[in-house]
Amino acid sequence: xxxxxxxxxxxxxxxxxxxxxxxxxxxxxxxxxxxxxxxxxxxxxxxxxxxxxxxxxxxxxxxxxxxxxxxxxxxxxxxxxxxxxxxxxxxxxxxxxxxxxxxxxxxxxxxxxxxxxxxxxxxxxxxxxxxxxxxxxxxxxxxxxxxxxxxxxxxxxxxxxxxxxxxxxxxxxxxxxxxxxxxxxxxxxxxxxxxxxxxxxxxxxxxxxxxxxxxxxxxxxxxxxxxxxxxxxxxxxxxxxxxxxxxxxxxxxxxxxxxxxxxxxxxxxxxxxxxxxxxxxxxxxxxxxxxxxxxxxxxxxxxxxxxxxxxxxxxxxxxxxxxxxxxxxxxxxxxxxxxxxxxxxxxxxxxxxxxxxxxxxxxxxxxxxxxxxxxxxxxxxxxxxxxxxxxxxxxxxxxxxxxxxxxxxxxxxxxxxxxxxxxxxxxxxxxxxxxxxxxxxxxxxxxxxxxxxxxxxxxxxxxxxxxxxxxxxxxxxxxxxxxxxxxxxxxxxxxxxxxxxxxxxxxxxxxxxxxxxxxxxxxxxxxxxxxxxxxxxxxxxxxxxxxxxxxxxxxxxxxxxxxxxxxxxxxxxxxxxxxxxxxxxxxxxxxxxxxxxxxxxxxxxxxxxxxxxxxxxxxxxxxxxxxxxxxxxxxxxxxxxxxxxxxxxxxxxxxxxxxxxxxxxxxxxxxxxxxxxxxxxxxxxxxxxxxxxxxxxxxxxxxxxxxxxxxxxxxxxxxxxxxxxxxx
RNA sequence: GCGCGCGUAGCUCAGUUGGUUAGAGCGUCCGCUUGACGUGCGGAAGGUCACAGGUUCGAAUCCUGUCGUGCGCACCA
Numbered sequence: 056x057x058x059x060x061x062x063x064x065x066x067x068x069x070x071x072x073x074x075x076x077x078x079x080x081x082x083x084x085x086x087x088x089x090x091x092x093x094x095x096x097x098x099x100x101x102x103x104x105x106x107x108x109x110x111x112x113x114x115x116x117x118x119x120x121x122x123x124x125x126x127x128x129x130x131x132x133x134x135x136x137x138x139x140x141x142x143x144x145x146x147x148x149x150x151x152x153x154x155x156x157x158x159x160x161x162x163x164x165x166x167x168x169x170x171x172x173x174x175x176x177x178x179x180x181x182x183x184x185x186x187x188x189x190x191x192x193x194x195x196x197x198x199x200x201x202x203x204x205x206x207x208x209x210x211x212x213x214x215x216x217x218x219x220x221x222x223x224x225x226x227x228x229x230x231x232x233x234x235x236x237x238x239x240x241x242x243x244x245x246x247x248x249x250x251x252x253x254x255x256x257x258x259x260x261x262x263x264x265x266x267x268x269x270x271x272x273x274x275x276x277x278x279x280x281x282x283x284x285x286x287x288x289x290x291x292x293x294x295x296x297x298x299x300x301x302x303x304x305x306x307x308x309x310x311x312x313x314x315x316x317x318x319x320x321x322x323x324x325x326x327x328x329x330x331x332x333x334x335x336x337x338x339x340x341x342x343x344x345x346x347x348x349x350x351x352x353x354x355x356x357x358x359x360x361x362x363x364x365x366x367x368x369x370x371x372x373x374x375x376x377x378x379x380x381x382x383x384x385x386x387x388x389x390x391x392x393x394x395x396x397x398x399x400x401x402x403x404x405x406x407x408x409x410x411x412x413x414x415x416x417x418x419x420x421x422x423x424x425x426x427x428x429x430x431x432x433x434x435x436x437x438x439x440x441x442x443x444x445x446x447x448x449x450x451x452x453x454x455x456x457x458x459x460x461x462x463x464x465x466x467x468x469x470x471x472x473x474x475x476x477x478x479x480x481x482x483x484x485x486x487x488x489x490x491x492x493x494x495x496x497x498x499x500x501x502x503x504x505x506x507x508x509x510x511x512x513x514x515x516x517x518x519x520x521x522x523x524x525x526x527x528x529x530x531x532x533x534x535x536x537x538x539x540x541x542x543x544x545x546x547x548x549x550x551x552x553x554x555x556x557x558x559x560x561x562x563x564x565x566x567x568x569x570x571x572x573x574x575x576x577x578x579x580x581x582x583x584x585x586x587x588x589x590x591x592x593x594x595x596x597x598x599x600x601x602x603x604x605x606x607x608x609x610x611x612x613x614x615x616x617x618x619x620x621x622x623x624x625x626x627x628x629x630x631x632x633x634x635x636x637x638x639x640x641x642x643x644x645x646x647x648x649x650x651x652x653x654x655x656x657x658x659x660x661x662x663x664x665x666x667x668x669x670x671x672x673x674x675x676x677x678x679x680x681x682x683x684x685x686x687x688x689x690x691x692x693x694x695x696x697x698x699x700x701x702x703x704x705x706x707x708x709x710x711x712x713x714x715x716x717x718x719x720x721x722x723x724x725x726x727x728x729x730x731x732x733x734x735x736x737x738x739x740x741x742x743x744x745x746x747x748x749x750x751x752x753x754x755x756x757x758x759x760x761x762x763x764x765x766x767x768x769x770x771x772x773x774x775x776x777x778x779x780x781x782x783x
Numbered sequence: 784g785c786g787c788g789c790g791u792a793g794c795u796c797a798g799u800u801g802g803u804u805a806g807a808g809c810g811u812c813c814g815c816u817u818g819a820c821g822u823g824c825g826g827a828a829g830g831u832c833a834c835a836g837g838u839u840c841g842a843a844u845c846c847u848g849u850c851g852u853g854c855g856c857a858c859c860a
Binding site: 060062063064249256273274275276277321322325326327328329330331337339340396398399400401450452453455456458459460462463563624627628629630632633635636637638640641642643644645646647648649650651653654655656657658659660661662697699701702705708709716717720721724 | 785786787788789795796797798799806807808809810818819820822823824825855856857858859860
């Protein structure tokens with residue numbers, strides 16, 4: 056009946072046809088799975104809409120599609136909800152790099168023009184990403200697809216903003232923040248990468264005002280900030296400086312008078328035990344300054360240059376200023392000595408520029424503030440959810456990592472001084488013309504309507520906050536925002552979602568924030584399980600990056616070896632929380648496997664003449680084979696249910712190749728050729744193949760579906776599409 | 784300073800409630816194969832599971848320590 060099947064499986068020939076078959080069937084949308092009851096939900100971590108997919112995306116597609124297809128076949132209402140992320144800062148950087156080739160940057164355009172250009176750029180990329188997800192076999196429900204800048208998503212984000220404000224969990228304030236002078240925006244603590252650097256510790260002498268023979272020596276790594284000093288602090292318990300307190304000394308660059316104060320935060324054993332206080336440019340100093348009511352003397356501008364308050368350093372960059380200040384200190388005899396000093400310096404995670412602590416008005420989420428009936432903070436709620444096992448993190452050692460990070464969590468800066476993103480929905484009254492307005496500090500929160508005048512004092516002199524929200528503030532709401540923004544009952548049916556599958560590298564950036572915001576808005580955890588996969592590295596354990604030239608393009612690989620091979624290569628040997636090493640050889644190996652599936656099937660199909668599907672009399676061994684595969688099914692199901700995807704894949708690989716193909720087919724071959732008990736042989740082969748295809752389908756959907764479409768079906772219960780067959 | 788990992792075949796890695804002969808991909812060696820598949824088949828070599836001690840009838844797996852190695856967080860005057 057079936058002859059002349061090609062000798063090799065050609066992925067490119069069937070990929071569009073097969074994906075279209077699935078898509079047209081409508082079964083990506085769980086609404087169409089009528090007999091399926093129990094919901095199973097995965098919200099896709101939205102890829103950034105600023106670049107095509109890389110190999111890391113292929114990992115999540117493989118794992119999430121595997122789970123979705125498995126649960127769909129088990130008769131569950133499987134929803135895999137796709138989307139893309141505007142990825143605020145990331146995208147702006149990518150885009151600015153692009154236009155830099157034309158000698159332009161964001162300041163070459165108006166804010167509105169720039170936004171439109173990036174919008175168009177991301178929309179183009181979204182189309183590419185969608186096409187790529189399809190080629191990787193993603194069985195997600197495109198009818199529910201969302202973008203983080205969709206109007207209905209922004210609406211949810213703004214609602215959250217407003218609620219947080221009303222609950223007192225959101226505040227605006229002058230705080231010291233991590234500022235990148237190159238990108239000219241502030242960051243949260245997470246975007247700062249610390250690197251060990253060889254530096255110098257400079258010992259600088261500050262003379263007493265009323266007695267130049269007396270002085271105090273301060274150790275600093277940042278002498279260029281001396282013009283920003285507003286005090287010298289010593290520890291109150293430090294015997295050496297007992298009678299120095301409240302003395303006035305002369306700051307040696309701009310010759311201002313500053314006092315010596317005491318504060319317990321000064322460490323007696325570091326340097327000389329005396330600390331210069333520069334509230335505008337150091338986090339600890341900021342706190343000490345605040346508690347002592349000291350002036351915030353900003354001497355570095357937001358463009359990274361020193362300003363007029365720095366006297367002779369004015370106009371210089373930070374680096375230049377350091378050299379200059381050392382020269383001045385040497386000349387006036389204030390530099391007592393230099394010591395080599397190794398310390399960690401914060402850098403912008405994107406461009407490597409040294410992060411400058413700056414004082415700015417920013418919006419913060421108060422993660423440590425207790426609120427509501429339960430009187431718990433966002434942080435406490437999140438920690439509790441994990442402790443009470445309402446959320447399980449796989450692998451579980453990351454639960455400890457999670458607690459450790461949460462312990463150290465400080466308020467979250469969500470203001471970004473960029474154009475691309477969701478604008479902070481706040482206006483400020485410039486006049487603050489009455490007491491009420493002043494009591495509100497002129498802050499007008501108005502997410503859904505642009506105000507025309509100040510609601511407190513009536514002034515029309517109002518301006519909008521120029522900043523946008525941290526991208527993670529919106530993606531942190533993704534699990535419920537996508538469901539709220541879709542069909543009416545989605546949130547009821549699909550929330551809490553089943554699994555959040557993502558990389559361990561964004562456990563803090565994203566997962567922790569989703570837990571906090573999900574619990575805040577929905578009073579329920581956003582997901583029951585967090586499955587963390589590793590980072591993809593090359594053969595030499597190097598992180599893949601374009602600049603290193605070691606990237607593997609998943610789509611190119613898919614074109615050459617097929618998506619099925621790529622998926623298996625990314626799955627086998629991939630255990631949660633561990634990095635994945637991938638090489639072309641490995642992918643080739645699984646290409647051979649997909650071809651093995653093709654050829655074993657080909658053999659079975661070509662030897663089904665006269666076979667009618669009816670069960671003939673079977674030998675004992677035949678019966679054993681049919682029983683054995685049920686055992687395999689049990690084993691594979693157990694592995695999948697316990698998130699041991701690699702072991703599940705390996706089990707099937709082994710069974711199909713080394714048991715089914717190498718042993719059983721070889722044995723039956725003789726019976727078929729010699730016409731000995733042939734019907735039974737055909738029956739066994741046909742049914743083992745069918746079960747194998749079903750189990751392999753979530754792993755290798757294209758080759759299995761292709762064969763399913765070709766093979767004859769005798770059982771009326773057989774589905775037209777393998778994707779919705781019942782799991783064995 | 785606090786915390787989390789890793790060390791298994793030549794290479795890269797699996798090995799999840801401790802249980803026969805420790806697995807995979809690639810590589811090496813020998814043989815086979817003219818009809819499912821050279822993208823194949825059969826077979827072989829190759830592992831004191833970092834080291835030392837302990838628990839156990841039994842340890843790659845659990846505990847303690849040592850060495851090597853990677854990472855996160857905090858501080859960072």
